[in-house]
Amino acid sequence: MKSFRTRLAWILMGLVGISMCAAGLTMAKVFKDSHISVLEDNMAREINVLSSTFAFRPAEDNPDALSYYSSKAVELDKLTGLRVTFIRSDGLVIGDSESNASEMENHLNRHEIKTAGQAGSGNPGTSIRFSDTIKEDMLYVAEKVTSNQGFDGYIRLAMSLHTVKEGLWKAWSLMIGGLLILFVAAGLFSYRLAYSITKPLNKITQVANRISRLDYDARVYLQRRVDEIGQLGGAINRMADSLQQQLKIIRENEDLLQSVLANMTGGIIIVDVEGHIALVNRAACRILRVREQEIIGRPYQEIKRSYELTKFIEEGVSRRGYVSEELTVYDPEEKILRIDVVPMYEEGDGYRGMLFHFQDVTEIRKLERMRSEFVANVSHELKTPIAAVQGFAETLLTGEVKDEETARSFLQIIYDEGDRLNRLIGDILELSKIESRQVPLAFEPIEVRPLIESLFEVLKSAADKKSISLKLEVPEGMFMEGDEDRLRQIFMNLLSNAISYTPDGGRVKLAADILDDEEEEKIRFVISDTGIGIPKKDLPRIFERFYRVDKARSRSSGGTGLGLSIVKHLVDLNHGTIKVESKVGEGTSFILDLPMVQHID
Missing domain, CATH: 3.30.450.20 (PAS domain)
Structure with missing residues (x-):
């Protein structure tokens, strides 16, 4: 922008300089022409005065004419300071104040002689040319003179233009000095004018460059609001406002789109x-x-x-x-x-x-498959006791059973299968409520040992029938937060399974201890037995609904196949974890970790 400012200043100074030079040349020419015109007029008046007062003598057939007019030309030269020449009408010079007239050539073809009008007409002949006689530029003014004393010819006055040149040079000196002063002033004015034009343009350019680099906060601040440059700055600001507004909308839409894309559960490519x-x-x-x-x-x-x-x-x-x-x-x-x-x-x-x-519909398809399997398993599990009830009831209805003891055993079977069917339906409904999270939990402080002791009292008769010893290793004064009914349901299922799958004379133990966990305090419960154990291949599926390791024994023990699945869901609701460890023929251990303090969201 500085180079542009300098170029503009030089252009303006050049224009000013050219204009001033043209004006100077014009003034010089006018001065010269006017000065010479004044000289010509003065010299013409002097010729008129001379022609009126001079004592003329005949110029032809007069042997004294040459000496007379030559001497008079010298006298007039001394009086006027002008070169005086007398010329006959045929162009012969008969007198000259600065040269020997007899040696001068005929002047009839000289411009001033040829253009000289008649005497008294007011139109003298003039000419400016280099004089070979005196070696200078001369101004010649001649007029036709006809005297009654016998002179018929021309009187010519001439003067050197040296004085005119001196005056012209003085005028040129004054004019050049003035022009230089004006040129300097014009230069300063041009630079100031260029600066006043380029400074706001420089600001506008800087703002435009910032906007091109995506800095839409840039604005042009100018005091001049009326002229074209001020209007240009205002247009740049309005453009920046429009771009900023559009960019804001684009960014908001882009952020919204990015947020939608980032939070979509489905993948987009x-x-x-x-x-x-x-x-x-x-x-x-x-x-x-x-x-x-x-x-x-x-x-x-x-x-x-x-x-x-x-x-x-x-x-x-x-x-x-x-x-x-x-x-x-x-x-x-x-x-x-x-x-x-x-x-x-x-x-x-x-x-x-x-x-x-x-x-990713893997889990959805897995749930659909589990639902299908669940429906099939429910149908199968319901069909078995219903078939037994229906079969024995039909036998009794035919009247073929005469023995009272046999009939009584059939009725007992019908009762047991009905009870099993009732428990199965109850477990299905319970599991359905738990999975749909329709089971409200009331967390409250619970002392662990009395809770487990009450369960042992309920299960003692079943354990005594199989001579199974129940062992409790829970310290006194251990408390935890939880839903007592659901915890009772969890431990009742686990302990009942342990008793059911432990041979006569075995042992079932429940131990509890506080885990040293940096994140939160937990209690680890371990329910172990000396039962038949679970094969390794069946361990991953042990908590699935209706999954049985030994299906025949499970049905004979009265199990519904839903107990461990219910336990798993209840443990999750209590923010705990459960896992199983087992060896076939040696026993099984269920390891249950539950938080001492519940953190409710």
């Missing part, structure tokens, strides 16, 4: 027209186990987590059509992905790429 990944959200990275910075802008073929998935994406890109499909992938565990493929078209631009929406 956009593949552009060139087959590169243009966008991927957090859910897609989690489902596909990739990092955004590793795949964004890369070809979709680099998603090598699964051959089936890569092949599906390739088919979707090639089809450019709507596709919805469930795909089973192994990465390395089995996943079921529902993938919706949508082509993206934009009006005016045509095809823009493909959008892939991923949704």
Whole structure:
């Protein structure tokens, strides 16, 4: 901007200089012409005066004419300071104040002689030329004179232009000095004018550069609001306001879009027209186990987590059509992905790429499968006691059983199966309420040992029938927060199972101890027995509904197959954990960790 300011100043100074030089030359020419015109007028008046007062003598056929007019020319030269020349009408010089007239050439063709008018006409002949006689530029003024004394010719006055040149040089000196002063003043004024123009332009340029670097807070602050530069600054500010407002809207929309994409449960991948990944959200990275910075802008073929998935994406890109499909992938565990493929078209631009929406439906399908299995198991479990009740009731109704003891045993079987059916339905309803979280929990301080002792009293008769010893290792004064009814249900199920699956003469023990955990205080309960144990392959499924290790024995013991599943859900509701350890033939231990203090959200 400084160079522009300097150039503008030089341009203005140049224009001023050219204008001043042109004015100076014009003034010099006018001065010279006017000065010479004045001299010509004065010299013409002097010739008129001379022609009226001079004592003329005949110029022709007079032998004394040459000497007479020569002497008179010298006298007049001394009086006027002008060169005086007398010329006959035929151009012969008969007198000159500075040269010998007899040696001078004929002057009839001289310009001033040729242009001289008649005597008294007021139109003298003038000429400016270099004089070979005196070697200077001379001004010649001549007039036609006709005297009654016998003179018919021309009187010519001449003067050197040396004095005119001296005056002209003085005028030039004064004018050049004045022009220099004016030029300096004009230069300062031009620089000031250029500075006043370029300074706001410099500010406007700086603001425009800041705006081009996305600094939309930049503004032009100018005092001049009326002229064009002020209007330009105002236009720049309005443009910046508009850009800032539009950028704010764009950023808000972008933040909203990013928030939507980041919080979507489904994964989004956009593949552009060139087959590169243009966008991927957090859910897609989690489902596909990739990092955004590793795949964004890369070809979709680099998603090598699964051959089936890569092949599906390739088919979707090639089809450019709507596709919805469930795909089973192994990465390395089995996943079921529902993938919706949508082509993206934009009006005016045509095809823009493909959008892939991923949704991990593994858990949903697993729950659906579990529901189907649950319905099948419920149907099977209900069918068994109903068939037994129906069979024995039909036998009794036929009247074929005459023996009272046999009939009584049939009725006992019908009663037992009805009771088992009742307990089965109760457990199903209980489990359903627990899974739907319709079971309210009332947490309160509970002393652990009295709770377990009361359970031992209830189970003592069943243990005594099988000569099973019950051992309690719970310290006095141990308290915890929990729902007493649900805790009683948990321990009752675990202890009942332990007694049911422990052979006669075995042992069942419940021990409790405080865990040294830095995060929160917990109590670990261990319910162990010396029963038949659980095979290793069955341990992962032990808490599933209706899952039995020994189905025949479970039914004979009156179990519904839902007890451990209920226990698992109740432990989760109490913010605890449960696991099982077992060896076949040696026994089983259920390890239950429950918090001493409940943290309610």
